[in-house]
Amino acid sequence: MARNDQYFKVNKATWNNKVKVHAESKMYDMHAFRNGKSSLMPYELQALGDVNRKSLLHLQCHFGQDTLSWSRMGAQCVGVDISDEGIALAQQLNEELGLNAQFVCCNVLDTSEKVSDTFDIVFTSYGVIGWLPDLKPWGQMIAERLKKDGTFFMAEFHPMVWMFDYLEGKPKMKYGYMLDEVIYEEYKGTYANTNSNMISKEYGWNHGLGEVVSALSEAGLHIEYLKEHDESPYNVLPDLVETDSGMYVTKDRLYPLIFTLKATKINR
Numbered sequence: 142m143a144r145n146d147q148y149f150k151v152n153k154a155t156w157n158n159k160v161k162v163h164a165e166s167k168m169y170d171m172h173a174f175r176n177g178k179s180s181l182m183p184y185e186l187q188a189l190g191d192v193n194r195k196s197l198l199h200l201q202c203h204f205g206q207d208t209l210s211w212s213r214m215g216a217q218c219v220g221v222d223i224s225d226e227g228i229a230l231a232q233q234l235n236e237e238l239g240l241n242a243q244f245v246c247c248n249v250l251d252t253s254e255k256v257s258d259t260f261d262i263v264f265t266s267y268g269v270i271g272w273l274p275d276l277k278p279w280g281q282m283i284a285e286r287l288k289k290d291g292t293f294f295m296a297e298f299h300p301m302v303w304m305f306d307y308l309e310g311k312p313k314m315k316y317g318y319m320l321d322e323v324i325y326e327e328y329k330g331t332y333a334n335t336n337s338n339m340i341s342k343e344y345g346w347n348h349g350l351g352e353v354v355s356a357l358s359e360a361g362l363h364i365e366y367l368k369e370h371d372e373s374p375y376n377v378l379p380d381l382v383e384t385d386s387g388m389y390v391t392k393d394r395l396y397p398l399i400f401t402l403k404a405t406k407i408n409r
């Protein structure tokens with residue numbers, strides 16, 4: 142078994158189990174989504190603007206709500222995810238809604254083996270890089286799948302967020318900012334339904350901002366910006382407070398919750 146395959150196998154099984162729980166959750170609100178509500182958040186909507194007629198590759202698309210939201214805005218989308226249950230539901234939703242997205246089930250690191258097209262936009266968001274042991278092959282794959290002058294955009298939880306253990310009462314700073322070792326967590330429920338009886342078993346890795354930027358720039362991308370934000374569009378961490386604009390912040394706003402990064406593929 143190749144290095145890390147045993148981790149990906151466990152994560153895939155957990156994500157397969159999460160699909161049904163999430164599809165029935167209040168957070169993913171399938172009823173509103175089916176009736177036309179976009180699942181996209183202000184950070185990515187503002188950053189990518191008009192996507193009409195653009196080709197868009199969505200990495201780690203879960204069961205496709207965001208991919209299909211971009212499709213509804215006129216983008217020609219391909220979504221990739223390791224979870225076959227997620228991809229099956231995404232394909233079903235695509236058909237049901239009469240959209241034209243395509244979905245591919247594979248490890249995101251193997252995307253170039255399954256998808257040969259190049260894209261105007263590569264997009265990924267909120268809870269993605271922590272499932273990958275090493276960002277170098279991820280950065281290379283993104284550069285391979287972008288057209289020249291194409292845009293990569295990501296909105297992700299800030300690495301500070303992953304320094305805490307949230308499973309035992311009050312969040313406790315426990316994990317290294319750029320810890321190399323794998324982190325294993327096992328807990329009841331998921332971020333979208335903490336009351337669910339499913340047991341999440343997960344292997345993850347922490348990546349500092351320097352690692353993210355270097356993986357992309359070494360692969361040939363020009364970083365347009367890296368922004369840190371203390372407002373999260375998702376209420377998935379303990380003790381967040383809702384703002385008037387519907388975002389979530391920590392009580393004291395001591396550290397960022399989200400970062401956004403935009404990059405362009407340049408000719409080398």
Ligand SMILES: C[S@@+](CC[C@H](N)C(=O)[O-])C[C@H]1O[C@@H](n2cnc3c(N)ncnc32)[C@H](O)[C@@H]1O
Binds near residue numbers: 156223249268273
């Ligand atoms: C937190 S979700 C992404 C969030 C997404 N924006 C959403 O809420 O719909 C993480 C996704 O990454 C996928 N994933 C985890 N490890 C992966 C891997 N190695 N390759 C591809 N997908 C992976 C999971 O199946 C899951 O769908």
